Structures are given as structure tokens and as C-alpha cells.
Amino acid sequence: MAVADIRQRSGYLLLAVILAHVLLISAQVNSRSGVPILESVTFGVLSEVQRAVTSVTQGVRGVWTGYIGLRHAKLENDELKRQLADAQIAIQEQRALADRARGLQQLLELRDRSNLHTVAAEVVGDAPAPDVRTVTIDKGSHDGIRRDMAVIAPAGIVGRVIMAGQRSAKVQLLIDRNAAAGAIIERTRAQGVVMGNGDSRLRLEYMSEAFDVAVGDLVVTSGNEGIYPKGFVIGKVDEFEKSGTTYKRITVRPNVNFARLEELLVVLTPPAREPAAGTAGPGSHE
Numbered sequence: 001m002a003v004a005d006i007r008q009r010s011g012y013l014l015l016a017v018i019l020a021h022v023l024l025i026s027a028q029v030n031s032r033s034g035v036p037i038l039e040s041v042t043f044g045v046l047s048e049v050q051r052a053v054t055s056v057t058q059g060v061r062g063v064w065t066g067y068i069g070l071r072h073a074k075l076e077n078d079e080l081k082r083q084l085a086d087a088q089i090a091i092q093e094q095r096a097l098a099d100r101a102r103g104l105q106q107l108l109e110l111r112d113r114s115n116l117h118t119v120a121a122e123v124v125g126d127a128p129a130p131d132v133r134t135v136t137i138d139k140g141s142h143d144g145i146r147r148d149m150a151v152i153a154p155a156g157i158v159g160r161v162i163m164a165g166q167r168s169a170k171v172q173l174l175i176d177r178n179a180a181a182g183a184i185i186e187r188t189r190a191q192g193v194v195m196g197n198g199d200s201r202l203r204l205e206y207m208s209e210a211f212d213v214a215v216g217d218l219v220v221t222s223g224n225e226g227i228y229p230k231g232f233v234i235g236k237v238d239e240f241e242k243s244g245t246t247y248k249r250i251t252v253r254p255n256v257n258f259a260r261l262e263e264l265l266v267v268l269t270p271p272a273r274e275p276a277a278g279t280a281g282p283g284s285h286e
Contacts, residue, residue, distance in 0.1 A: 116229060118152075118265040119143050124168070131198060133176035135261060140165045148227055150267040156233035156255040157181065157221060158264055169266075173258055174234070175202060182224030183234055183252075185217045194219065194234055194252055200259075202235060204250035213240050219252050229267060 121143075125136035139145055141164045151158040151171050159179060163170040172179050177198035184191050190211030194202045204219065217237040223230030238253040 116265075116267050117269040118267050119145065121145075121151075121169075121264050121266055123261045123264065131177075133173040133179075133196065133198060133258070134159075134162070135171050135173065137169050137171055137264060137266070138167070139266065140167045140169045142166045144268050145169050145266050149270070150228045152229075152232060152265050152267060153256055153261065153263075155257065156235070157228055158256055158258075158261065160227050161266065171264070174256075175200065175254060175258055180225075181228050181234065182222035183219050184222045185211065185213065185237070186220050187214070187217050188212060191222055191224070192250075200254070201238065202252040202254055204237070204252050207247045207250055209242075209246050213237055213247065213250055215239060226270060 119139055121137035121139040123135045124138045127134040137151075145161055145164045147161055147164055149161045151160060157174055159171050159173040159176070161169050162172045173196070174181060174194070175196045175198065177196050179196040180193050182191070183194045183204060185207075188211045190207060190213070192204050192207040194204050197203055207213065215237055219234045219237065221228040221230055221232045221234060233255045235252045235254040235256075238251045240250040241248045
């Protein structure tokens with residue numbers, strides 16, 4: 001084992017001596033450009049190392065710059081989203097104000113056009129039970145409102161007051177199953193009674209078979225019951241069914257959108273009662 005170790009050490013020593021001689025020779029021998037070979041090799045190795053270090057540094061710097069850029073872009077994106085949300089809210093508020101102004105303008109035009117003594121009111125609540133079609137308004141007996149006063153909107157007849165408190169009142173909508181009003185088909189002047197179904201439509205009863213009915217016929221108030229002013233729009237005939245010469249069913253689609261009631265007019269002065277025609281049925285009931 002000792003002989004092997006000596007040989008191995010001798011080999012290492014010989015290799016070291018050879019390398020030393022090569023380095024000495026390289027240091028003394030010049031390349032074609034006049035630069036010593038050792039210096040040229042050393043410069044090449046160091047250049048490659050420097051190039052690698054520079055590449056890694058630039059890569060790290062690029063990643064960091066990209067990260068900072070992404071953070072900045074995310075902050076800008078969040079700010080733009082917030083500004084967009086604020087703008088959308090502002091647009092909705094402006095639209096709501098415009099809709100309210102438009103509704104009030106239509107209400108004023110209706111009041112001026114109708115020449116009726118009215119008071120404007122706003123819907124502040126709906127009936128708690130789904131089978132009762134009433135709304136609560138923000139005006140009551142303190143404002144001159146009494147039971148059985150008609151309630152109208154720019155689109156037509158809404159209903160009547162059935163209960164009046166001091167500062168609020170309850171209005172029975174015309175589509176309530178216990179509501180009714182005298183009606184006339186404008187085209188033929190045929191008289192009848194519209195009644196609520198509890199849903200979004202009305203039915204026209206007590207219509208004489210002597211008069212024809214057509215889909216699209218305009219139905220207006222007759223004033224027979226002494227509550228609703230005459231000639232106000234109720235709706236249009238939506239469909240009908242006859243059994244022989246008798247009308248079995250006539251359905252009227254209201255002109256008022258009862259699901260979107262906001263501002264209303266309460267008619268303070270009751271209309272003059274019209275003489276009931278022989279073919280007309282009973283008036284409004286609870």
C-alpha cells in the first residue's frame with residue numbers, strides 16, 4: 001500500500017510540474033496578436049464568467065421589474081374598477097332622478113288636463129298578503145282624503161281609497177278581486193262593469209250581447225258608480241269568448257302597470273253620478 005501511495009503522489013507531483021511548465025511557457029509565449037497565451041486564455045475564461053454573471057443579473061433585474069410593473073398595473077386596474085363602479089352608481093342615480101322627474105311631470109300634466117281637484121301622493125307600501133291588492137300612500141285625512149275617493153295615474157284608473165288615516169291612506173287597486181268600476185267600450189259605447197281578478201287582468205261583466213266586442217277595444221270609466229270620473233282609461237280588451245249570443249268571458253288588460261306604481265293623484269271632488277243604463281250591472285263593491 002505504501003508503494004502505491006508513493007506512486008500516486010509522484011503522479012500528482014509530475015502533473016503539477018507539467019502544468020507549471022505549461023503555465024510558464026504560456027506566460028512567455030505570445031499569440032499571433034502579441035498577447036501572452038496565458039493572459040489570453042485567462043481573459044477568455046473571465047469574460048465568459050462575467051458574461052454569465054451579467055446575464056443572470058439582467059434576468060433577475062427583468063423579473064423584478066416585471067413584478068413591480070404587474071403590481072403597478074394591478075393597482076391601476078383596481079382604481080379603474082372603482083372609478084367605473086362609482087360612475088355606474090352615479091348613472092343609476094341620475095336615471096332614477098330622471099324617471100322620477102318624468103313621472104312627476106306626467107302627473108302635473110294629468111292634473112292640469114283633467115281639471116279635477118286632486119292631491120298628489122306617493123306609494124309607500126304594499127299589502128302584506130299576496131291575495132290582497134292594495135297600496136299605502138303618504139297622504140291621509142289631514143290632506144283632505146276620504147273613503148271612496150278615486151285614485152288615478154297618468155296611464156289611467158288605479159283604484160279607490162278604502163281607508164284613510166291622518167297621515168296615510170290605503171288604496172284598493174282596481175285589480176283586487178273585490179274591486180269594480182262602471183265601464184264603457186269607447187268604440188261602441190256599450191256599458192258594463194270591470195271587476196278585478198286578483199291578478200294582472202280585469203274581467204268585463206254585464207255586457208249586452210247587442211253590442212259587438214273586438215280585441216283591442218279601449219275600455220274607459222262610465223262614472224255610473226259615482227266614484228271614478230267619466231272617460232278615464234281602464235284598459236283594452238285582451239280576449240273574449242261567446243256562448244251563442246251571450247258573452248261568456250271578456251278579459252281586459254289594464255293600462256296601468258300596477259307593479260310599478262310610484263306617484264298617484266287622489267281625486268278630492270267626487271264626480272257627478274251618471275244615470276245607469278239598463279244593461280249595466282252593479283257598481284263598485286268591497
